[in-house]
Amino acid sequence: MAIAKESTLRNLLLDRSKGHRERSAARAAAAMSDGATFTETWADTAAWSPSAFGVVNNGVVQGNGQAANSGANHAFALKDPEKMRAVTSVTFNGTGIAGGGRMIVGVSFDAPGAAATSGATNAVGLSFTGTGIYKWGAGAGGTEVLLNTPGAAFTYTVTITVDNATISVVAVRSDGGADFAAQWLRSSIPSNKKVGNLFVFNSATAGDTTNYIGAIGARKEIATLAPRMGIEGQQRTVHWTTTPTLGNGNYGARIALPRNYDHRVPSPLILFSHSHGANESQPYADGPTRNVINALHDAGYIVASTVGTPVGFEFGNPSLVDSQAALYKYVRDHYNVSSVSIYAISMGGLGGLNSARDPRIPGVRAFVASSPICSLAYAYANAAQGWPAEVRTAYGVASDGSNYAAKTAGSDPLLKPTDFEGIPMLIIASPGDTIVTKAANTDAFVTALNGITDTTVITASGEHNDTTQYPGASIVAFFDRYA
Secondary structure, three states: OOOOOOOHHHHHHHHHHHHHHHHHHHHHHHHHHHOOEEEEOOOOOOOOEOHHHEEEEOOEEEEOOOHHHOEEEEEOOOOOOOOEEEEEEEEEOOOOOHHHOOEEEEEEOOOOOOOOOHHHOOEEEEEEEOOEEEEEEOOOEEEEEEEEOOOOOEEEEEEEEEOOOEEEEEEEEOOOOOEEEEEEEHHHOOOOOOOOEEEEEEOOOOOOOOOEEOOEEEEOOOOOOOOOOOOOOOOOEEEEEOOOOOOOOOOOEEEEEOOOOOOOOOEEEEEEEOOOOOOOOHHHHOHHHHHHHHHHHHOOOEEEEEOOOOOOOOOOOHHHHHHHHHHHHHHHHHOOEEEEEEEEEOOHHHHHHHHHOOOOOOOOOOEEEEOOOOOHHHHHHOHHHOHHHHHHHHHOOOOOOOOHHHHOOOOOHHHOHHHHOOOOEEEEEOOOOOOOOOHHHHHHHHHHOOOOOOEEEEEOOOOOOOHHHOOHHHHHHHHHHHO
């Protein structure tokens, strides 16, 4: 254990982060006061067009046997670049919808308040059918499969978010399992198509009580509902967008809010740095990682993740750090953030450490990593894993390695440990890890940090990514100490 010190630079960054927190809280307050709201608790369907699209039963809307005419709009028009966030629930039996139908939730491009176009051909959202969960694109049908044959009944919390860059619709199972997410770039949508309505569709036959859409709450801002109306707080809610450094629709940034998130109350933020071959969806797609992230959500943390280029193989390069800095700024500007810390796994150790010392992410409170690469030189020398060629691509290094030092200058955390002065660190690593060896990474880095900052090491067991390397309770306790 080293003794943490606070350098002049560290104190300046902490001061800057305090200003960021104050501005984040002010923006959140403005969003809560300025954003128009709509809440539908399904006492009836009078607020929807056409109103006969479904059957209300005990606060939910079921199908009414209307086939292609089973969709309805509620006017919620957005002018560019207006934003919105809506939350609802879909209860899906997982095996089939009576009459071979489907349920869809999202937004439509119909004129505000107009009757929904037959067949949901002018809407985007998520489609739930007996054969899977699909991305539903206006006029394109459910062609992108997000989950084949669900098989089991769940209630899904669905978040619809429209920001300057994207429309995203993300469903989260009631057990906190994987996300099912769809995204559309607003720039790719024809200029004559404007978000005009909230959209729901349930083409189950009348009498199907196992597939239904629950209450809906929406705000013309990226902010939670107040009062929460029993709509917020059921499960984490997720926003999938892109950052300016990426500008593409395939990958981007995932922002997950804990179920108790309230836009009026500041919450701590964790920036997640993904492992080799992964992307921003990893926190929820990977079992051991998901367990840690769910523990963080249960403790009230926002978790945000992103990527750089080449996606999945960045090895902590400037592209990834640029994306992390842009993501931090985005979350700070759209949510109510009290502090920022970083959690990294495996290859993400490099990206997480390089982000922790970037002044665009000031005042990082704590850094935690599971089985991290802490030495870029180690990765570059690891021919057994095929990493040398990937590092060369990530940094633009010549095939003969002649410009390695110049191209990677400032990107190897082990070469300048003083950059981490005052950032407390917890690292979990196993001596049995033959892929990212503890001696060359964790041990070497902790030795280099001696006298610079507080470091704690938890010795795990097994090969790389063994479940012992993901002790959720210990990770949450460490972040809590500094949040």
